[in-house]
Structure formats: C-alpha cells, structure tokens
Amino acid sequence: MNQEDRENELLALESILDSATFKFNDSTGRLDIFPQLSISPIKIHVDLNCGTGNDDFPNGELRGVNFLPPYELNFSLPENYPASESPKFNLSCMWLSTSQLNKLCRKLDEIWNRNTGNVILYDWYQFLQEESLDFLGITDILHLRNEFPSATNDSRINGASVKSQSRNEFRRAIQTTLNYAEILPMLLKYDREKCRENFITAIFACNICFEDKKGMDCLQFKDCGHVYCKKCISSYFEIHITEGAISSLICPEPECKTTALPNQVKDAVKQHLYDRYEK
Numbered sequence: 673m674n675q676e677d678r679e680n681e682l683l684a685l686e687s688i689l690d691s692a693t694f695k696f697n698d699s700t701g702r703l704d705i706f707p708q709l710s711i712s713p714i715k716i717h718v719d720l721n722c723g724t725g726n727d728d729f730p731n732g733e734l735r736g737v738n739f740l741p742p743y744e745l746n747f748s749l750p751e752n753y754p755a756s757e758s759p760k761f762n763l764s765c766m767w768l769s770t771s772q773l774n775k776l777c778r779k780l781d782e783i784w785n786r787n788t789g790n791v792i793l794y795d796w797y798q799f800l801q802e803e804s805l806d807f808l809g810i811t812d813i814l815h816l817r818n819e820f821p822s823a824t825n826d827s828r829i830n831g832a833s834v835k836s837q838s839r840n841e842f843r844r845a846i847q848t849t850l851n852y853a854e855i856l857p858m859l860l861k862y863d864r865e866k867c868r869e870n871f872i873t874a875i876f877a878c879n880i881c882f883e884d885k886k887g888m889d890c891l892q893f894k895d896c897g898h899v900y901c902k903k904c905i906s907s908y909f910e911i912h913i914t915e916g917a918i919s920s921l922i923c924p925e926p927e928c929k930t931t932a933l934p935n936q937v938k939d940a941v942k943q944h945l946y947d948r949y950e951k
C-alpha cells in the first residue's frame with residue numbers, strides 16, 4: 673500500500689508542478705516553493721545594528737519587492753512512508769533566519785502528526801506556499817533578522833533556550849546566506865530580475881498604435897509605469913529630438929510628466945539623434 677500511495681502522490685505532484693519546481697529521483701526529491709505575499713510589494717527592513725556593507729542600502733531603510741526567492745524543501749521518502757514514517761526533510765532559504773526556518777520545520781511536523789498514514793508532500797507544499805508568511809507574522813514588512821552565528825554564537829552555546837532537540841533542528845533548517853549584509857542586495861537583485869522576466873513576456877497594449885505587443889518589444893517609463901511599443905516610442909523620441917524639443921522627452925501619456933532615462937533614449941533612437949539629445 674505504501675508503494676502505491678507514494679507513486680500516486682508523486683504522479684500528482686508531477687502533473688501539478690513544473691519540472692523546475694519539483695524534482696524526484698530514486699526516493700529523494702526537491703520542491704522549490706514560492707511563498708505568496710499577502711501584500712505586494714512587501715517592504716524589506718534591515719537590522720539597524722548591522723551595516724549592510726553597501727552605501728546604496730542604508731541601515732534600516734525600507735525597500736519594496738514584489739518577488740521573494742523560493743524556499744527549497746529537500747526530502748527523502750523512507751520505506752514506511754506514509755504508513756508510519758514521515759518524509760525526512762530539510763528546509764533552506766536565504767532570507768529567513770534559522771529560528772524562523774525551525775518554526776516552519778516544526779509546523780511541517782505538526783501537519784504530519786495530524787495526518788500520519790496519509791501522503792503529506794502536497795499539504796506541506798500548500799502550507800509553505802500559501803500560509804507560511806502569515807504563520808511567521810510576515811505580512812507587510814519582512815524584517816531581515818540578523819541571527820548569524822557570529823552574532824548569536826554565545827547565546828546559543830550558553831543560553832538556556834538551547835533545547836535537546838536543537839541539534840537536529842539546526843540541520844533541518846538551513847539558512848543559505850553566508851553573510852547578513854548580502855541578503856538585502858540579493859533580494860533586490862532577485863526582484864529586479866523577476867520583474868524584468870515578467871515584463872518581457874507580458875503583453876501590453878501600446879497607447880499610441882493600440883496594438884498588443886510583448887514586453888520585450890516595449891519601453892516602460894520608470895516612475896509612471898506607462899508602456900509603449902518600441903516602434904512608436906522611437907518615432908516619438910526622434911521627432912522631438914529632430915525638432916529640437918529635447919526638454920519634452922517625457923512620457924506621451926496626457927498629463928504625465930515622467931521623463932525618459934538617457935539609456936532608454938539611447939536604445940530607442942539613432943546614434944546621431946542621441947548625440948544631439950545628449951548635448
């Protein structure tokens with residue numbers, strides 16, 4: 673019965689999730705789980721007592737992101753799963769602290785204990801995707817906790833809070849960032865790449881030619897977010913530069929005052945026109 677349950681579970685996961693998200697091979701597997709934000713963008717807050725090591729990100733400043741990198745759940749299925757044994761697993765993430773990851777691991781245990789005898793991977797997946805941030809009290813702000821060994825070693829060794837099960841839990845909960853100062857820059861980079869990825873594949877209706885175009889063929893003004901196809905915006909820029917009306921390289925949307933960035937103009941117009949614009 674175990675064997676059949678397991679096979680059905682794995683087939684179901686394979687049919688629901690794509691191969692980049694779910695991998696399984698010879699009783700071990702991996703799930704990449706993207707936690708859903710309840711508010712987007714979510715603000716990121718950095719510990720005031722720790723320099724981020726980068727002048728672009730002053731201490732404590734709140735920065736918003738729309739995407740967070742996934743948790744990685746690595747698991748193996750023991751022989752008696754699901755009849756009596758739960759999957760062995762570890763949970764890793766770059767932006768949660770070890771104690772937050774431990775809390776999630778204990779919650780996965782609890783879900784298993786309530787459902788012992790039944791396949792559990794999808795329940796775990798669903799919890800981590802849909803409920804984990806709320807469960808950790810992360811709604812509109814993600815406070816990046818500085819709980820790296822260099823900062824907390826002493827309290828871990830001497831503190832009364834170290835329980836007998838801790839050793840086991842430390843191995844299940846894996847914080848993958850080596851240095852606290854790296855987390856915010858990595859989150860911002862991830863968010864930029866994801867936004868870019870989403871933009872180039874999304875479809876936009878150009879407000880000049882009214883045609884639907886893929887993002888990769890469009891330009892988006894930075895502050896207002898208005899989008900036009902490259903063909904239209906190129907002619908628009910070129911006409912204005914040719915007429916010498918350089919100051920009006922602003923978003924064509926009526927009433928909008930957002931100016932185009934120099935590199936957007938450079939990408940859109942012929943070199944000799946860009947040279948004129950630059951002067």
Ligand SMILES: [Zn+2]
Nearest residue numbers: 878881901904
């Ligand atoms: Zn157009």
Ligand SMILES: [Zn+2]
Nearest residue numbers: 896898923928
């Ligand atoms: Zn605009």
